[in-house]
Amino acid sequence: TAPASLRVDAVEALIVDLPTIRAHQLAMTTMTKQSLVIVRVACSDGITGIGEATTIGGLAYGEQSPEGIQLAVATYIAPLLAGADAANPGAAMARVHRHVQGNSYAKSAVETALLDAQGRRTGLPVHALLGGAQRTALPVLWTLASGDAARDVEEGLSLIEARRHKVFKLKIGRRSLADDLRHVQAIRRGLGDEVMLTVDVNQAWDESTAVRGIAALQDMGVGLVEQPIDRRQHRALGRLAARFDVPIMADEAVHDAVDAFDLAAEAAADVYALKISQAGGLWPTLRAAAVADAAGVGLYGGTMLEGTVGSIAAAHVFAACPQLRWGSELFGPLLLTDDVVQARPVYRDFELQVPGGPGLGVDLDADKLAFYRRDRGPRPVA
Ligand code: MUC
Ligand code: MG
Incomplete structure (x- = not known):
């Protein structure tokens, strides 16, 4: 005691x-x-x-x-x-x-x-309690999801100009496949071929739609396809991962170390998006990350679009992960007009700075x- x-x-x-x-x-x-x-x-x-x-x-x-x-x-x-x-x-x-x-x-x-x-x-900073930081800043992408391609292009260009983000994730799956492909193509043209684009389908497709969709996205040079089908369909996800060169990322399908193990055993995904909320905490996220490392699966620091406290908690974990091959999407605080903290996170040169002070390094206001x-x-x- x-x-x-x-x-x-x-x-x-x-x-x-x-x-x-x-x-x-x-x-x-x-x-x-x-x-x-x-x-x-x-x-x-x-x-x-x-x-x-x-x-x-x-x-x-x-x-x-x-x-x-x-x-x-x-x-x-x-x-x-x-x-x-x-x-x-x-x-x-x-x-x-x-x-x-x-x-x-x-x-x-x-x-x-x-x-x-x-x-x-x-x-000590939280990352020190988790074994220590392997990096002091995390690459952070931005999600273009206003629903309007022209507005998304304008937003993307200004964020590149401001050196805040240079990788962009597009949310698709709510419209018809043809409309979604036109949307991605318009943004690809507007931002130029050099800009890395990823898509997140959030489980919206069935397998045959995914086959057609991913083939077209791969031809457009999309760099990563996130959770194209239902989170429970591991074997179908594995068939897509085997079929396409573009890496397939599991998000809703991979909550914790057990999911990470099952998906790895079925070769169902090339990359895992880990989230502290889905894993059930910071240590559980690290345990899922260890399984990914053991299986040779790439890691990506995912977000539930948390505010500063949650995003910085995740940043401490992703700083402590030995491998974070696909960077992160910890931009949640930037999507909010305001927050409940004294100082909001620092984003600079396309990265989020991981606080080095005691604890999270965040104080409530x-x-x-x-x-x-x-x-x-x-x-x-x-
Ligand atoms: C998700 O599924 O990835 C993360 C970024 C974003 O725009 O939405 C979330 C959820
Ligand atoms: Mg996702």
């Missing part, structure tokens, strides 16, 4: 709603706001750690919602952590994993907060939190 000075005292979760800078269109939903679940773990030595769990479009993307995450943390996880040794996040999380099935987003936010607290306590929290009630209309 832990010394009395090092116990978890309280765990709380609150929802904040933040507007996006523009509509963001995915196959399954169009986002105009993001709902962040912010978790705080207060410890008996006076240190509080923070974490975040964020979904896309409520329940549109995955099986967990902001409201469900808040409930899981407050009702089920908080009592399990009360009195736990705050200096041993691994043991505290083992207890949570033993008594709570699923709920990977809630687990990720809570583990993040425990590691943030431990980092603040020891003066009490006024912004008070302003954006959902339970504050209606806000005055601007």
Whole structure:
């Protein structure tokens, strides 16, 4: 048992709603706001750690919602952590994993907060607690998803000019295949052949549509095809990976180390997009990454379009991964008009700078939190 000075005292979760800078269109939903679940773990030595769990479009993307995450943390996880040794996040999380099935987003936010607290306590950045940073900045792509090709081209060109992003992901799968291919072709022409483009179908195609679609995308020089078909169809994904030269990336299909192992055993994907929310935390993400390394599968630092707290938590993990061959997409904070932190992340020369201070290196802004929290009630209309 832990010394009395090092116990978890309280765990709380609150929802904040933040507007996006523009509509963001995915196959399954169009986002105009993001709902962040912010978790705080207060410890008996006076240190509080923070974490975040964020979904896309409520329940549109995955099986967990902001409201469900808040409930899981407050009702089920908080009592399990009360009195736990705050200096041993691994043991505290083992207890949570033993008594709570699923709920990977809630687990990720809570583990993040425990590691943030431990980092603040020891003066070490979270990546140091995960074994150490292999890189201090992460390449970050941008998703062009306004739904309008001309606007996407304009946005892409200005981001290249600003040296913020030089790789772009296009969201397809919501329109007919012919329309999607025209859309990609228009952006390819507008940005030029030198610019690396990837596509994310978010599971929208069946296998035969994927065969036709990927063949055409490969001819256009698209560099990576993400989750073209249903996440559960591993064997069909493997047939696509075997058929095409363009690398196929699993996203919704690869949540944790077990998925990473199964997909590798079936040679179902060339690349894995890992996400702390889908893996169930920072350590679980590293374990999935280790399986990818063992199998020779490339890694990509994925996002659930989190705000600063969640994106920086992911950045610490991806900094600690021995291999990150495909870079990252940790641009979530840039899609929001505002955030609940004192300082937003630094993006420079096409990369996100990984903080080197204690813990996550991110502090909440009490006024912004008070302003954006959902339970504050209606806000005055601007
Ligand atoms: C996804 O499926 O990859 C990540 C970037 C983006 O634009 O959407 C998310 C979700
Ligand atoms: Mg994806």
